[in-house]
Amino acid sequence: MNSIELGGVFADDDVAALYQYRAPYPQGIFAILERLVVAPRVVLDAGTGTGALARRFPPSIERIDAVDPSAAMIARGRSLPGGDDTRIRWIEGRAETAPLSPPYGLVTVGASLHWMDTDVVLPRFRDALAPGARLAIVDTETTHSGAWRTEMLDIIRRYSPLEHHLETHEMVLEAVQQGVLVLEGEERTPPEPFDQSVDDYLRLLGSTSTLSRVTLGSRAMEFDTECRDLFARYRMSRIRSSVVGYVAWSALT
Numbered sequence: 001m002n003s004i005e006l007g008g009v010f011a012d013d014d015v016a017a018l019y020q021y022r023a024p025y026p027q028g029i030f031a032i033l034e035r036l037v038v039a040p041r042v043v044l045d046a047g048t049g050t051g052a053l054a055r056r057f058p059p060s061i062e063r064i065d066a067v068d069p070s071a072a073m074i075a076r077g078r079s080l081p082g083g084d085d086t087r088i089r090w091i092e093g094r095a096e097t098a099p100l101s102p103p104y105g106l107v108t109v110g111a112s113l114h115w116m117d118t119d120v121v122l123p124r125f126r127d128a129l130a131p132g133a134r135l136a137i138v139d140t141e142t143t144h145s146g147a148w149r150t151e152m153l154d155i156i157r158r159y160s161p162l163e164h165h166l167e168t169h170e171m172v173l174e175a176v177q178q179g180v181l182v183l184e185g186e187e188r189t190p191p192e193p194f195d196q197s198v199d200d201y202l203r204l205l206g207s208t209s210t211l212s213r214v215t216l217g218s219r220a221m222e223f224d225t226e227c228r229d230l231f232a233r234y235r236m237s238r239i240r241s242s243v244v245g246y247v248a249w250s251a252l253t
Contacts, residue, residue: 007115009209010049016072018207019050020080021200023140025110028189029245034058036249037106038132044104046095046121047112049073053138055082067091067098096120103130111139114171118180126252134184136249139168142194143242148234155230159223160210172248181250189245198231201239 041062045054048066175181205211213220
């Protein structure tokens with residue numbers, strides 16, 4: 001599957017339903033974003049997915065335009081806690097073409113910029129920003145410990161259609177080196193523990209573009225069995241990790 005086909009995975013209702021098993025953004029993320037926003041206190045959250053950012057913006061934000069091309073993601077986001085917040089305007093459409101209502105005091109993209117045509121969206125974001133406003137690229141970085149992790153990564157590599165998945169901080173660095181983005185600053189939050197059952201961890205993997213049942217097709221059951229066999233050998237019933245929030249920002253001048 002190419003990147004366009006992988007992005008289409010998020011239109012699937014089952015994939016959207018599994019998003020709830022991902023680690024939430026650490027609260028420190030929202031303190032950073034609140035510090036970055038300028039007047040008007042209106043945010044464009046592009047590639048919002050189920051609104052993991054949009055549904056948790058602090059009360060000081062007056063409106064959030066939450067844009068995503070997937071109807072399934074938006075429907076799921078509306079049903080989750082905070083999804084009925086009257087400040088949120090859910091907009092179905094691609095960030096490249098969706099109707100916008102600028103100016104925005106902040107534009108956020110949460111682990112979604114790699115699905116967008118940066119030649120189109122970055123100039124569009126720049127034109128939509130209020131004076132002094134910024135684009136903030138947001139993600140989480142998860143660290144696991146234990147001997148099982150190396151074996152798990154080997155399984156993932158054998159099933160994933162991508163040879164290497166760029167982490168968001170790697171993507172930002174690459175964009176800076178290519179002259180696509182001028183980085184103004186970046187910050188990480190302190191690590192927070194994240195603990196979930198093996199079942200929920202496998203559901204989390206099923207919410208990703210590369211390891212969803214839509215992507216794996218007939219290999220999905222085999223992947224699930226290999227993972228469960230691994231955890232059984234290590235006598236694991238829960239997956240414990242540390243989650244760090246990451247924010248990089250640019251004025252897009």
